[in-house]
Amino acid sequence: MIVTTEMNGRNRRQALVVSSLVAWAAGLVVWLAPALWLLLGLIPFSYWWVRRRYLRRVTVMQQPFPDEWERVLRTHVAFFVALNDAEKTRFRHLVQIFLDEVQITGIRTEVDETIRVLVAASAAIPIFGFHDWEYHRLREVLIYPDAFDDAYQSHGGSDEHILGMVGLHHLSGVMILSKPALLAGFAHQAGSQNVGVHEFAHLVEQEANE
Template sequence: MRPDLLIIVLVLFLILLTWWMFFRKPKTDLGQFPPAWRDILRKKVAFYRDLTEAEQQRFERAIQQFFKDVDITGVEITLDDTDRLLVAASAVIPLFGFPGWRYHNLNEVLLYEGTFNHDYQTEGKERDILGMVGTGAMQRMMILSRKALHAGFEQENSKKNVGIHEFVHLLDKADGATDGIPEVLIERPFAIPWLKEIHEEIREIKNNDSDINPYGATNEAEFFSVASEYFFKQPELFHKNHPELFAMMEKIFRQDLLD
C-alpha cells in the first residue's frame, strides 16, 4: 500500500477508535425487573399505576438505571426493597418527561429513620428536617427521613412528598443555583413569565389565599419544590385551583398528568 494511503487509513482508524471510546453510548444490560419490585410499585406508587404498560416498563428501566448510578444507604437502619424503590420512584417521577436523563449531580442518598437537624444529628434540639440536598462536605448527597419518604407515597390524598421535593431541589441545583428556575428544564424565554407566576403565587400564600403549602412562600426554590409535590400528588386538584401554574409546570416537566 502506498505510504500516503496507509497514513489516511491509520488516521481514519484512530478517528473511529476515538469516537468508539468517548462518544458512543454504552449499552447497559439492566436485566429483568423483579416481579416483586413491580408489585411494590403497584401497591405504593400511584404515579406508576396510572401509566400505560409501555410507560411502566420505561419507569422500571429508569429505576434500574438509578440503582446503578446512585447508592442508597441506611444510617443506623436496615433498608429493604420498598425503601430503595420509593427513593428511586421519587427520582424518576420529576424526570419522567425526559427519557434518558440521569442525576449526574448525585452519588448517594442517605436514609435516616426520622427527622434530623442541620448538623445531620438525629438527637437533640431543632430536629425538624425531613429531607435535605447536601452541600459542602455533603455535596452530591441527599438525606431523607424514611418515615417521611413512606408517608409521601402512602398518604395519597395529601399534597406532600418529601422525596419528590428533594429531587426537584436537585434538578433546580443542576445549573449551579438553587433559585426556583431550573435552567436544565426551562427554556430561557420561559424563565421570566415563570418567575412572575411564582411571585404572584407566593403573594397569595402570604395573604392566606392559596391552598399551596405555606412553606412554599419561604423563597422561589422552596415554592418550586412545594408546588411540584402538589403537581405530582394531586394533579386534578392542582389544575382546578391553579390552572395557569399547572399549565406552566406541565411545560417544565413535559408531562400531561391529566391525559
C-alpha cells in the first residue's frame, strides 16, 4: 500500500491517540506505584509501534528508483508502459514497497533483478485500482526452475504441470511461481497466460473472501 499524505496524517493522528491513552494509563500506574516509572517508556514506544510501517514505507518511496528496475518495467511490462507519468510513479512505489517487504527466493534457480521486478509487477497490476489494498498474509515468493506437482516438487516428472500456486497449510503465506512461466507471461507470446498476474489476482480474491 502506498502511503499518501492523507493516509500518513491519519496514521499520525492514530499514533497520537494511542500514545496519549498509554500515557494516561502509565501515568496512573506510576502515580500509584512510583517504582514502576519505567512504564513511561511505553509512551514513545506505542507511538513508534503504530507508525513503524508507514515510516518505513515513506522512506522506501523516497529512495531513487533503480535504473535496472526501470529498464525491466519498460521492456517487459506493457501495463506499466501504457500508464501516464503520475500513474507510473505510483506503480514504481508499489514495486519498491513490495520488494522491500516480500522475500523472493530461488529454489535451484537464480533470481536476478528481472525476476524480482516481474514478480513485483505481477503483484502491483491486480491491485493498481485499489489505493488501500494490502497483501496481508504474503511473506515470500518461491521461484521454481520449472513446473511442479501437487506436492510442490519439481524434478522433471510427467505429472509436474502446475505453473503457479498460492501455498496452503504449512506453506501458508507463500506463493510459488515457475520461472519460465513468469517470463513467458511478460514476453507477449500469443496464447500465453500471465501466470504471475493470475496468481496474485487469485490471492486478492482469496483474501477478499475471508
